[in-house]
Amino acid sequence: MAINLHIPARDAIHPVPGIRIGTAEAGIRKADRRDLTVLLLDEGTSVAGVFTRNRFRAAPVQVCEAHLATGPGIRALVINTGNANAGTGAPGLQAANDTCAALAGQLGVQASQILPFSTGVILEPLPVDRLIAGLPAAIRDAAPDHWFEAAHSIMTTDTQPKIHSRRLDLGGATVTITGISKGAGMIRPNMATMLGFLGTDAGLAPSLLQALTRRIADQSFNRITVDGDTSTNDSFIIMATGASGVRIESEQDPRFAPLAQALTDAARDLAQKIVRDAEGATKFMTIRVEQAASTEEALKVAYAIAHSPLVKTAFYASDPNLGRILAAIGYAGIDDLDVSRLTLWLGDVQVATNGGRDPHYREEDGQRVMAESEILVRVALGRGNVADTVYTCDFSLEYVRINADYRS
Numbered sequence: 169m170a171i172n173l174h175i176p177a178r179d180a181i182h183p184v185p186g187i188r189i190g191t192a193e194a195g196i197r198k199a200d201r202r203d204l205t206v207l208l209l210d211e212g213t214s215v216a217g218v219f220t221r222n223r224f225r226a227a228p229v230q231v232c233e234a235h236l237a238t239g240p241g242i243r244a245l246v247i248n249t250g251n252a253n254a255g256t257g258a259p260g261l262q263a264a265n266d267t268c269a270a271l272a273g274q275l276g277v278q279a280s281q282i283l284p285f286s287t288g289v290i291l292e293p294l295p296v297d298r299l300i301a302g303l304p305a306a307i308r309d310a311a312p313d314h315w316f317e318a319a320h321s322i323m324t325t326d327t328q329p330k331i332h333s334r335r336l337d338l339g340g341a342t343v344t345i346t347g348i349s350k351g352a353g354m355i356r357p358n359m360a361t362m363l364g365f366l367g368t369d370a371g372l373a374p375s376l377l378q379a380l381t382r383r384i385a386d387q388s389f390n391r392i393t394v395d396g397d398t399s400t401n402d403s404f405i406i407m408a409t410g411a412s413g414v415r416i417e418s419e420q421d422p423r424f425a426p427l428a429q430a431l432t433d434a435a436r437d438l439a440q441k442i443v444r445d446a447e448g449a450t451k452f453m454t455i456r457v458e459q460a461a462s463t464e465e466a467l468k469v470a471y472a473i474a475h476s477p478l479v480k481t482a483f484y485a486s487d488p489n490l491g492r493i494l495a496a497i498g499y500a501g502i503d504d505l506d507v508s509r510l511t512l513w514l515g516d517v518q519v520a521t522n523g524g525r526d527p528h529y530r531e532e533d534g535q536r537v538m539a540e541s542e543i544l545v546r547v548a549l550g551r552g553n554v555a556d557t558v559y560t561c562d563f564s565l566e567y568v569r570i571n572a573d574y575r576s
Contacts, residue, residue, distance in 0.1 A: 170327055170328045170444050170445040170449075171444045171445075171449060171450070171451065171452040171541050171542065171561070172444060172452065172541065172542065173328050173330075173441050173444040173445055174441075175328060175329060175331060176331055176332075176333055178316055180333060181313070181315050181316055181331060181333045181346060182333045182334070182335055182344045182346050183312035183313045183315070183344070183346070184312070184344050184345075184346050184367040184368060184369050184407075184409065184411075185312070185344070185369045185409060185411035185412065186209065186210040186213055186367075186369055186409025186410070186411035187207060187208070187209055187210075187213075187312065187367045187407060187409060188207070188208045188310040188311055188312050188314075189205065189206070189207050189208070189310060189311065189312075189314040189315060189317070189318045190205070190206050190208070190305075190306040190307055190308065190309035190310030190311070190314060191204065191205050191206075191306055191309055191314065191317050191318055191320075191321040192204045192302045192303075192305035192306035192309060193302065193305075194248065194298050194299050194301065194302030194306075195295075195298050195302075196248050196249065196250035196251050196288070196294075196295060196298060196299060197249075197250025197251055197288060197289070198250060202317065202320065202321040203248060203249045203250050203321060204246070204247070204248050204249075204299060204302045204303070204306050204321070205245075205246070205247040205248075205306065205318045205321045205322055206244060206245065206246050206247075206271065206303070206306045206307060206310060207244060207245040207246075207247075207318070207365065207367075207407070208243070208244050208275070208307070208310050209242060209243050209244060209245075209407060209409065210409055210411065211241065211243065212241065212409070212410055213241065213242065213243075213407055213408065213409045213410070214241075214371070214372050214373065214374045214377045214407070214408045214410070215236065215241075215242040215283070215374075215377075215405065215406070215407050215408075216236070216374065216377040216378040216380070216381040216405070216406050217232060217233075217236055217283070217381065217403060217404060217405040217406070218381055218382055218385045218403075218404050219232065219233060219402060219403050219404075220399060220400060220401060220402035220403070222399060222400050222402075224254065224255060224400045225254075225400060226252055226253055226254030226255075226256075226260070226286060226290075226400045226401040227253045227254065227256055227260035227261045227263065227264040227286075227294075228253055228264045228267075228284040228285050228286045228401065228403075229400070229401060229402075229403060230261065230264075231261070231264040231265060231268065231283075231284055232283045232284065232285070232403065234280075235268070235280045235281070235282065235283055236283070238280065240278060240280065240281055241281060242281055242282070242283055242407075243275060243277045243281040243282070244271055244272075244275055244277070244281065244282050244283070245282070245283045245284075245285065245365070245405065246267055246268075246271050246282060246283070246284050246285070246303070246306075247284075247285040247286070247287075247321075247322055247363065248285070248286050248287075248288075248294070248299050249286075249287050249288055249321065249322055249323065249324055249350075250288040250289070250324075251286060251288040251289055251292055251293075251294045251295065252286050252287055252288045252289060252290045252292075252400060252401050253286040253294040254286070254290045254291070254400035254401055255290050255291040255400070256291070256292075256293060256294065259293060260293070260294060263293075263294040263296040264284045264286075264294075265279065266296055266300065267282075267284045267296060267299055267300065268280075268282035268283075268284055270300040270303055271303055274303060274304065274307060275307070283405070285363055285401070285403055286401060287322065287324055287350065287363055287401050288324055290400060315331060315333070315346055315348060316329065316331065318348055318365075319331045319348040319350075322348065322350040322363055323350050324350065325447055326350050326351070326445055327445055328441075328445050329348070330348060330349045330350060330351075330438055330441040330442065330445065331346075331347070331348050332345075332346070332347050332348075332366075332434045332437045332438050332441075333345070333346040333347075334346075334430065334434065336426065336427075336430050338370065338412075338414055338423045338426060338427055339414070339422070339423045341412055341413060341414050342412065343368060343369060343370045343412050343414055343427065343430075344367075344368060344369050344412070345366065345367070345368045345430055345431060345434050346366075346367055346368075347364065347365055347366035347367060347434050347435070347438055348364075348365055348438070349362060349363060349364040349365070349438035349439070349441065349442055350362060350363050350442075351363070351442040362389060362399070362402055362403075362404075362439075362442055363401070363402070363403050363404075364389060364403070364404040364405065364435065364438055364439070365404075365405050365407070366404075366405070366406045366407070366431065366434055366435060366438070367406075367407045367408075367409070368406070368407070368408050368409070368427075368431065369408075369409050369410065369411040369412040369414075370408055370410065370412055370414045370415075370416065370423075370427055371408055371409070371410025371412070371413075371414055371415035371416065372408040372410075372415075372416050372427075373416070373417045373418070376416065376417065376418065376419070376424075377406060377408055380406070380428055380431070381404065381405075381406045383428075383432075384404075384406070384428075384431055384432045384435045385404050385435070387432055387435070387436065388432065388435035388436040388438070388439040389402075389404050389435065389438075389439045391436075391439065391556075391557060391558050391559060392439045392440065392442060392443050392558070392559045392560070393443075393471065393474050393475060393558060393559075393560050394442075394443060394446040394447065394449070394560065394561055404435070406431065439559070440452075440559055443559045443560060443561050444561075446561045446567075447566070447567045448563070448564040448565070448566030448567030448568070448569070449561035449562060449564065449567070450484060450541070450561075450562055450564055451483045451484065451540075451541060451542070451543055451561055451562040452541065452542045452543070452559070452561055453474070453483060453542075453543050453544075453545060453559070453560050453561060453562070454542075454543070454544045454545070454557060454558075454559055455470045455473050455474050455545050455547075455557065455558045455559070455560060456470075456544065456545070456546045456547070456555065456556075456557045457469045457470045457546075457547045457549065457555065457556060457557075458546065458547065458548045458549070458555040459548045459549045459550050459551055459552060459553065459554075459555070460549050460551055460552055460554045460555065460556070461549075461551040461552035461554065462552070462554055463554055463556055465502055465549070465551070465552075465554070466549075466554055466555060466556035467556055467558065468500045468501050468502060469496075469497050469500045469502070469547060469549065470547075470556060470557070470558040471500075471558060472496040472497060472499060472500035472501075473493055473496045473497065473500075473545060473547075474558050474560035475560075476492060476493075476495075476496040477563060478492045478495075478496075479492045479493055479496055480560070480561070480562050480563035481562070481563050482538075483538065483543065483562040484562035484563055484564045486535065486538040486539045487538065488514070488531055488534030488535050488537075488538050490512070490514060490519050490520075490534060493512060493519075493545065493547075494507075494510075494512065494520065497510065497512075497547060502549075505549070505551075506550065506551075507523035508522050508523045509522065509523070509549070509550030509551070510522070510523045510547065510548065510549060510550060511547070511548040511550070512545075512546070512547055512548075513544070513545070513546040513547075514534055514537045514538070514543070514544075514545060515537035515540070515543060515544050516537070517529065517533045517534055517536075517537055519534065
């Protein structure tokens with residue numbers, strides 16, 4: 169079940185001028201489901217991306233990185249579900265390149281102007297013939313208002329589509345931001361088993377967009393974790409078509425800051441929706457670490473808590489066994505941590521003071537917070553003035569079942 173995951177109504181999902189989207193049934197893994205998606209981009213669209221840091225980067229990730237680095241303007245994205253095309257060696261690279269060549273041929277552009285994406289089972293050959301055979305139907309289906317259909321088409325073990333859409337005034341011009349994401353398991357920063365696609369009709373210089381995309385990823389998709397596993401296929405793409413007439417060339421442009429914030433907010437919402445729909449999740453947890461000496465230190469502590477199976481199973485059971493949180497903080501890797509200066513809160517309840525149980529803490533207060541579906545864990549380290557936040561979820565019996573049965 170998804171935890172308080174908002175799906176916008178269709179009339180609240182705004183098309184992005186300059187982007188058309190089509191989906192089709194290609195039979196990549198299962199019959200009778202839309203598993204192939206194309207995003208067709210107007211000429212002049214700036215495209216930037218960040219990708220997984222897993223050394224076993226999937227073939228489409230490698231091709232995307234190469235095309236973004238050396239190719240002319242990107243004109244289309246193609247996404248398949250059901251097969252990750254990862255751990256497939258040279259044949260997998262050939263399949264990704266063949267996909268690009270096939271779509272490019274049908275669009276009349278160069279293969280290097282196509283970005284391929286795959287998600288699904290690792291270590292299995294991509295049925296590229298089926299994928300290519302489905303491309304004409306996906307192209308025929310392409311329309312500006314098919315974001316909702318695409319959000320469903322890119323799903324794997326997700327139970328809900330993940331969509332964000334808004335409009336904002338930028339210097340007297342209306343700018344649209346719409347995006348979709350997918351992911352439910354194998355989620356960890358750098359990045360998660362996730363795909364994220366964010367479009368805007370604002371125009372951004374390519375070098376400016378690439379730097380901004382990295383910054384946005386660090387504040388959104390690189391701040392979520394479900395199970396601590398970094399996938400082979402993670403990709404986050406921003407497309408800026410410029411169709412609104414707004415063109416931003418530098419960060420000094422007064423329109424840059426509000427646009428950057430709106431894009432960051434959109435990416436953060438899409439990232440949090442992945443956690444809210446995590447495999448088997450019943451609790452959405454925000455881990456906030458304050459008074460750290462550095463961002464690295466804050467994240468070490470936040471991820472130690474967020475990744476602990478003992479912490480996550482306690483939250484699933486609504487069991488205020490909060491010593492598990494202190495234990496995770498203790499092994500986070502801060503060798504000179506003075507635990508006597510540490511304070512811990514669970515929601516509005518102060519649990520630990522000066523490294524020990526707060527004298528006013530009552531277990532029934534902890535139980536009250538643990539029973540909620542959204543929970544804030546806040547830690548003050550007493551070492552500095554840096555703070556950072558990570559979003560995660562609990563571990564349930566359903567998570568085990570989903571992953572045990574994933575290939576069945």
